[in-house]
Amino acid sequence: MPLRHLAPMLAALLALAVQAAPGNGDSGTQPEDRSHLPQLGDPYLPPAARKPAQRPPLAGAALQAQARAKLQQRFAAADTLKTGSISLAQAKAAGLGYVVQHFAEIDRQGSGRVSFEQVVSHQQGAR
Amino acid sequence: MPVSLKRTHSYLLAITLALAACGGGGGGGSTPTQPTQPGNPADRGFSDPLAYSSSGNASLSVANEGAALTHHSLNLGGRVIDYTATAGHLIASHPQTSQPKAAFFYVAYTAKNQDVRTRPVTFFYNGGPGSASVWLHLGSYGPKRLQVGYPATSQPQPFPLVDNQESLLDTSDLVFVDAIGAGLSQAIAPHTNQTFWGVDADAEAFRDFVTRYLAVNQRTASPKFILGESYGGVRSSVLADLLEAAGTRMNGVILLSPILNYYSNCAVYSPGEANCTGFLPTYANTGAHFRLTNPAQTDYAAYAQQMRSYAASTYGPAVASWLGSRLPPSNSLVDQLVGLTGARANLWQANLSLHPNTYQFQLITGTVLGRYDARVTAPQGSALASEGDPSSTFITSSFASTIRSYLTSQLKYTAQTSYAISSNAIQSWNWQHDGQDLPDTLPDLAAALQQNPNLKIMVLHGYNDLATPFHQTELDLARLGNVPGLRIHNYEGGHMMYLDDASRVRTKADLVTFYASALN
Structure with missing residues (x-):
């Protein structure tokens, strides 16, 4: 067997040896399972819940865009007729409390409808 | 709807009590100011006829909003704060359908004679998920605290419950609320506790509790803060976004030893x-605490800064490479790591991405370090080490027994069942969030900030916390880019750094500064 295959195996064996060393077993508990602890081993994931990430963690401008998309999605869910804007009644029905409370300020033209961009600009203070 | 019909009586009672709790500031204060001593004649106890359950399938067919109201005072270095304690339930309901979701158990401490338009209110919760909020309630900034005396483990138990000189009651009203299934919080039929055992459903229910609390107590105009610990960091990020969307403007989010992204914490x-680079500065400062580093280090903040640089330049890239190749690290790298952390060479050789469990059990032969506070140690095989975390085992029985006696004797609240320290929610928790299997809540925090650019965020961590390492949170938050309103503070101590007497004083001072900045 080539050496480059042996090395990871050796590392894995050593890792096992360390994990199984006296102390872990002597402690009377599996450190891997912390869910019995009073604070549930927080943070802890039951083994079945441990899964790889489906996408890389976004950062900077990409993260801000992801957050904005999240808000836009929430707005779109309120825009039940897909007109690109919502009425006060639609904002209420969707639980968009911020829009409900500031509807008149956001809707400066008094059109009875507000767009996502108008909401964002009101929140950013750029009225 | 039988729930709303049957709860009418207690509901009215709660409204009455809540108005009284507003004191002179809320406009509903008809309760005369009384000399405050135990057994104040103005106290109104509440004996809840209901039994509460932590089971996943548990469901209340009848709920109430009954609460006990008691009067107290706290002497903070000569300044006497008269306050009320309200202990009982409030019903969180679906914002659109008004269908009741759950009866949340809470204890609210409200200073008397305050202007509710300027007096902040802060909601506290622990994490788990599934933990009751007793750790923050009796350990951190409430009017009373258990005198733990970390990191020593020689104190007799239960610890005495003393007036808390670091209480935040001089700065904010305090509401300690328990997650559904914990404490005495329970779902209302047709829901079960399990309905709310998930990242989104849990945060939505907390939003609805906050909404209810603010409405019942006429606090919608008050400055608002949330303070969550550990998993409470995930809850706070999601909750902050939900509250902003619902029109509840938040002033501050306080993340105490948070986990924000389950994909980034290798523990x-x-x-x-997984990549444990975020733990290196914690290993190094804990090694320094035990005088195992070479050279010795005494300045935690300076050493942490050195370790951030080393992690970024050397250790992090090496771990990333090791996770791909599993090739043994170079001797020079191992030598450096041994010197920097005190952890032996064979540990790094076996697993360059050194795991906190390994560090906790292997740093000092024959000794188990605390997971929550690595400075708290116990001999292997001892009772204190038997659960795998001496720092947790040492405090559990005092917190569990004291919350029960405290509720009964001082807050005059009883129910047919006793306060549950935790549920087993974690075993069946729905971790899905934002289209992924596990919660990464940085987008939620970013969304909260986009909706409210004035929102202030404060982060508190312990240098010796092997559960949620401070540097990992720094790396996670760096994803947000420049956030002018974000402050990160690290202290000696562990996950519950407020149990360290010196650090509790420092955290309190920094919190007061933070509140002032968030009230502008």
């Missing part, structure tokens, strides 16, 4: 599975 994975 939730098995050793060797």
Whole structure:
């Protein structure tokens, strides 16, 4: 067997040896399972819940865009007729409390409808 | 709807009590100011006829909003704060359908004679998920605290419950609320506790509790803060976004030893599975505490800064490479790591991405370090080490027994069942969030900030916390880019750094500064 295959195996064996060393077993508990602890081993994931990430963690401008998309999605869910804007009644029905409370300020033209961009600009203070 | 019909009586009672709790500031204060001593004649106890359950399938067919109201005073270095304590339930309901979701158990401490338009209110909760909020309630900034005396473990138990000189009651009203299934919080039929055992459903229910609390107590105009610990960091990020969307403007989010992204904390994975770079500064400062580093280090803040640089330049890239190749690290790298952390060479050789479980059990032969506070140690095989975390085992029985006696004797609240320290929610928790299997809540925090650019965020961590390492949170938050309103503070101590007497004083001072900045 080539050496480059042996090395990871050796590392894995050593890792096992360390994990199984006296102390872990002597402690009377599996450190891997912390869910019995009073604070549930927080943070802890039951083994079945441990899964790889489906996408890389976004950062900077990409993260801000992801957050904005999240808000836009929430707005779109309120825009039940897909007109690109919502009425006060639609904002209420969707639980968009911020829009409900500031509807008149956001809707400066008094059109009875507000767009996502108008909401964002009101929140950013750029009225 | 039988729930709303049957709860009418207690509901009215709660409204009455809540108005009284507003004191002179809320406009509803008809309760005369009384000399405050135990057994104040103005006290109104509440004996809840209901029994509460932590089971996943538990469901209340009848709920109430009954609460006990008691009067107290706290002497903070000569300044006497008269306050009320309200202990009982409030019903969180679906914002659109008004269908009741759950009866949340809470204890609210409200200073008397305050202007509710300027007096902040802060909601506190622990994490788990599934933990009751007793740790923050009786350990951190409430009017009373258990005198723990970390990191020593020689104190007799239960610890005495003393007036808390670091209480935040001089700065904010305080509401300690328990997650559904914990404490005495329970779902209302047709829901079960399990309905709310998930990242989104849990945060939505907390939003609805906050909404209810603010409405009942006429606090919608008050400055608002949330303070969550550990998993409470995930809850706070999601909750902050939800509250902003609902029109509840928040002033501040306080993340105490938070986990923000389950994909980035290697402690939730098995050793060797994930990148543990975020733990290196914690290992180094804990090694420094035990005088195992070479050279010795005494300045935690300076050493942490050195370790951030080393992690970024040398250790992090090496771990990333090791996770791909599993080739043994170079001797020079191992030598450096031994000197910097005190952890032996064979540990790094076996797993360059050294896992906190390994560090906790292997740093000092024959000794188990605390997971929550690595400075708290116990001999292997001892009772204190038997659960795998001496720092947790040492405090559990005092917190569990004291919350029960405190509720009964001082807050005059009883129910047919006793306060549950935790549920087993974590075993069946729905971790899905934002289209992924596990919660990464940085987008939620970013969304909260986009909706409210004035929102202030404060982060508190312990240098010796092997559960949620401070540097990992720094790396996670760096994803947000420049956030002018974000402050990160690290202290000697562990996950519950407020149990360290010196650090509690420092955290309190920094919190007061933070509140002032968030009230502008």
